[in-house]
Amino acid sequence: MRRLVHRGAPDRWRPGLDRSPVQAKDPVSRKRLDHFVPEAHGARPVETHPRGEGGLPLVLDLAHGAATPLHVRIGDALRRAILERRIARGARLPGSRALAEDLGCARGTVLTALEQLVAEGYLTAHRGSGTRVAATLPDDTLAVARTPDAAAPPSAPSPPPPTLSRRGTALIASSARAWFSAPVAPDAFALGRPAADAFPYAIFGRLLQTEWRDGAPPPHPLGDPRLRAATAAYLAATRGVACTADAVIVTAGIRQSLRLLAQLLLDPGETALVEDPGFPGIALALAEAGLRPVPVPVGPGGLAIDRAGAALGARLAVVTPAHHYPLGHAMSLENRLALLAWAEAANAWIVEDDYGGEYRYAGRPLPPLRALDRTGRVIYAGSFSKVLLPALQLSYLVLPQGLAGPVQRALAETGPAPSGLGQGALARFIDDGHLGRHLRRTRKLHAGRQAALLAAARDRAAGLL
DSSP: OOOEEEOSSTTOEEESOOOOSSOTTSTTTOSOOOOOOOOOOOSSOEEEOOGGGOOOOEEEOOOTTTTSOHHHHHHHHHHHHHHTTSSOTTOBOOOHHHHHHHHTSOHHHHHHHHHHHHHHTSEEEETTTEEEEOSSOOTTHHHHHTSTTTSOOOOOOOOOOOOOOHHHHHHHHHHIIIIITSOOOOGGGOTTOOOGGGSOHHHHHHHHHHHHHHTOOOOOTTOOHHHHHHHHHHHHHHTOOOOOGGGEEEESOHHHHHHHHHHHHSOTTOEEEEEESOOHHHHHHHHHTTOEEEEEEEETTEEOGGGSGGGGTOSEEEEOOSSOTTTOOOOOHHHHHHHHHHHHHHTOEEEEEOTTTTOOOSSOOOOOHHHHOSSSOEEEEEESTTTSOGGGOOEEEEOOHHHHHHHHHHHHHHOOOSOHHHHHHHHHHHHTTHHHHHHHHHHHHHHHHHHHHHHHHHHHSTTTO
């Protein structure tokens, strides 16, 4: 069966394998016309999809001038979209075949419209890069842009500012003070960022590809079961935290974890203790949940609960005992035991944020609060983003036995955990031994960089520090 192809005017068709009247070397039309689709003259905007030929999806309104030939209306619709900046300068258009199929017309009709826009200077066509919007439009398009057809609709009056709740107003105010207005540290001195240059990108990339190929399961509200099991084994081996996979849940970071715990365990207006100084996102997350964060000064031995806690009637404390943020102190064993005794007596909860607990360069490591807890008052929080890459946004909570069920039921109602694909790849990364090798390598790397920094400080900043 011979195919119908375009020879000459857009509405004339004859058998053969000839090309459109545009020269074959023009990338707009160098492919043969494989089939003919009758033209559709519907008045509704048509969305076009790039399929495999590149380009962004477009919505073309072909209702203007229904009596006008279709190739003219297609050209006018594309021209309007370009002038109204709905298609960005330099953007790649879908291929002519995809455009024709989506518009329900002959490819030759689309080619004629594109050829005209190339001639007018709206589009450029080059072999290998497809058809794109010109980076610089011709000068005479400024006049066309002011015509009624091409002009953008008149701008609507600015709406009044939204009326926020008291909670929303306080949230925005505290956020602006504590977070967004904070100065950005240079990369070399940014806290909580691991050595990105040491991350095994090739290995992790292969594991991500394996997840794609094997068909990653849908995100689980509590986290990928494989990652939860791998995390439990990892914590038992490296941090002395004995737990089962059922006690582990995966979150998107400490702030999400705190919002969940605060809403589940405390009522609005109750007090939570935070370290002073401390990570501003912790106090912000507690305030977002309706709590009243109260700062407690941190000394060389960490937060001392006998200076606050019971007197304030708090029922939650968030601490960083292994490596205080940002001073670097470790909480003394005396203060750890006092904090645990307070939590038991006050029926309170302790969130142990063990960020960076994998790295320690001086002194003997103290056991985590979770390992000392005998009454189930400590909720252990950790993060893989601090030892691998911040972009992973994968953290975890280890819940006491009595709390695991309520938290899991709450998470089942609030939606899935983040990055299901990344969770599967990270589980493989841990199970295959890559995380252990990475930690051994980066411990030496960070220790060397710390030694170099301290030596430079002694040599060049003597008397200043």
